[in-house]
Amino acid sequence: MNIESTYETSQELPMRNGKFANSEVVNKNTLRDFLSISWAYLTSEREENTPKKPMPVQEITAEQLNEESQDVVYRLGHSTVLLRLDNQWILTDPVFSDRASPVQWMGPKRFHQPPIALENLPYIDVVLISHDHYDHLDKAAVKVLADKVGCFLVPLELGKLLIKWGLPADKIHEFSWWQSAQLGSIEFAFTPTQHFSGRGINDRNNTLWGSWVMKGTQKSVFFSGDSGYFSGFKQIGERFGPFDLTLVETGAYSSLWSEVHMFPNQSLQAHIDLRGKVMLPIHNSTFDLSLHRWYEPLEQVAALAHNLNVQVTTPMIGERMVLSQPKPLEKWWRSSVTTPVADVAPQQVYDAT
Template sequence: MNQVENNRVSDTAVLDGKFANHEVDNKNSIRDFLAISWAYLTEKHEDTVPKKPIPVQSITSEQLEIEKEDVVYRLGHSSILMKLDNQWVLTDPVFSDRASPVQWAGPKRFHQPPISIEELPTIDVVLISHDHYDHLDKAAVKKLAKKVEHFLVPLKVGALLEKWGVPASKIQEFRWWDSASRGSIEFAFTPTQHFSGRGLTDRNQTLWGSWVIRSSEKSIFFSSDSGYFSGFKEIGDKYGPFDLTMIETGAYNKLWSEVHMFPRESIQAHIDLKGNVMMPIHNSTFDLSMHRWYEPLEKASNLARSLGIDLVTPVIGQRMPLNESFQSVKWWEQLEVEIKAEPAVQNFLNSAS
């Protein structure tokens, strides 16, 4: 095995000509594939899809036209619409019915987006974290191409966007720790512990990562997908504290724990990042694992309450102003007759002390 090549300490790593993580070697072997396939076939899958429709608050174009404040709208999964310093910023826009290379098979949405692409205002910046189908939606990118000023993307992802009709002049690629400003907002691309690939032959040929967003008044972290790793503390030391962290909390399993976090790890990542308020993302839109669909929000909510962490769980489409306190409700409990009792959090409390 060749040694991992670095340009500088904690910089983008390359192994055998492909992008790599610093702390784990997440190659998928045939044994891994068989273990995951066997688990999907044999393990009991309970409540992985909501029994009732997910609540969605519709967003109108007129509503966004008169928006003056710094505000966040969760559109579903990891798609977040933000207004900061009078600029519209959109993360990982996924609007298709399925997170899949085809629209006749694959994970299907639990709910429709609260607003269509056609109704969106001109978007100043779209941030892409990596090329997986539940984060990089070809159909959405093609529709957005004419109404987005700038696409900020990981290294080697730009070629895909160009192929789909986005002018090269609108695309800027980033390595880990690269940063750039658009108006008064600084965007920094930071590491995650994950992987990339949209097919059988392109694994880890494009980069993956998270985003730091620093406006004149607010500092926000968007995790995208990641296993828990020391990079969160490194990001927190360099860019923290954060007013809001949007942390992956969903699609976890012990079989792929190196690249997706369990809720207790998501909470710890928020702590490492020196976050003030945490919003769990990457849940409640697609069935991408074997846990109950509501489990990520329920576990994160209970852990946060035990630790005194300010956690917000807006309804999809709900307006969340950043300069006001936000009162969350456990909206998912309205959809389930019985929420399974949570296990004690004492082990996590002991490990965090």
């Protein structure tokens, strides 16, 4: 693999006390912050935090994928997306376990089963990892995928964990911000986000976090990973845009952690900054990771997109979408909501600025 750095001398990787850091904010990480978040979870009156009716999911078969000949995208859940670009299969942040948690007997539980079993996936040319949180990096899934993946592109310092899990070192390639690699006809570039990392008590920010650019011969795709809103999106758009499709985090937001996750209006602004043509909201509809209703991110982004004349596509989990033929916005989630949902009026849309 040919790794080509695009660093400029003025863009050193930010560090704080020997750990990775964000370029524009310092993450909250105090006991007071932890207690505030815990108290909010304990005392908030929560409604529809999980679907009360089965979610519609379109099953994907191995035969269907083996016969695929176009550039396509399948949303498998949360931030797990399967793409076919320039005859290569690409999988983002694979999470297939029942819970986004270090243990499978407690923690956020899936709203739906994956539309395809891990074992039925085709040979995956590239797995992209944005960061090490449990809702983005699933140990059990990675171990199953190890033998049917060409390479894993991961943030700096994350490779050691994958090797510990049994992955071959020669399949793992670590990236710093703004580094890129050419695999066949596709350029993959690792770009900044505003987030944090850590899977335990003592490993906070020991590994890097970021987003991914995929530039094929005909189509370009951006995958956000997790991020708060920051000026980096505009910089990415200027350097790598425009994008035919942006996969942008839209969910699990709260004023309690607004620096590391985006409200829906910020997600749309990120898409605009990236010079995206069509936006597919991800990071929603699979796990309960915040205090809002499970379907609220999709309702909010749908209302905002209409008001701002931004093209947003919302394929249901497992639904096939050809990149050159984006599907119109469809409110499939309403069939799984107990209380009828009215269209959100402009003044009701979140304003997190």
